[in-house]
Amino acid sequence: MLDCINSLQIGGEDTNITFEDQQQINTFARKTARMQELQDEIDAKKKELQNLEDAEKLFAFLTLLTYRIGEVFIHLSSEETQEYLENAKSKLQEEVKSLESQSGEVKALLGDLKVKLYAKFGNNINLEAEEE
Numbered sequence: 001m002l003d004c005i006n007s008l009q010i011g012g013e014d015t016n017i018t019f020e021d022q023q024q025i026n027t028f029a030r031k032t033a034r035m036q037e038l039q040d041e042i043d044a045k046k047k048e049l050q051n052l053e054d055a056e057k058l059f060a061f062l063t064l065l066t067y068r069i070g071e072v073f074i075h076l077s078s079e080e081t082q083e084y085l086e087n088a089k090s091k092l093q094e095e096v097k098s099l100e101s102q103s104g105e106v107k108a109l110l111g112d113l114k115v116k117l118y119a120k121f122g123n124n125i126n127l128e129a130e131e132e
Contacts, residue, residue, distance in 0.1 A: 021120065028113045028127060031106050038103045042096060049092040056085050 114127050 015121065021117070024113055024117060025125075028110060028117065031110050031113070032129065035103065035106045035110065038099055038106065042099045042103065045092055045096045045099065049089060049096065052085055052089045052092065056089070 117125055117127060
């Protein structure tokens with residue numbers, strides 16, 4: 001395998017950027033993007049979960065509920081509604097837990113890559129997330 005080497009001036013001396021270094025930088029960029037996707041998905045699931053919890057609170061006042069699934073409205077009895085809300089909440093809680101676990105794994109990998117890349121390139125590389 002050819003090891004493509006570029007040179008970078010760091011503190012007055014040349015530092016070689018190896019193929020492995022470039023792969024780590026690329027991995028860091030991909031994982032950072034994935035981290036943002038996971039966080040967006042977690043936020044959406046938590047909002048959906050909050051909506052279900054709000055619906056559960058309102059349910060006490062209703063005996064028949066019309067529920068929208070996609071673009072279709074269905075009528076559910078009070079027992080069916082309660083069961084549906086409990087199942088939907090449970091499913092969302094599991095999805096949030098799974099996404100948070102994935103997020104933790106990505107954070108750990110990003111931390112390791114940051115240490116390696118900053119050790120080699122110092123302040124000549126910026127791995128901090130941009131503030132919006």
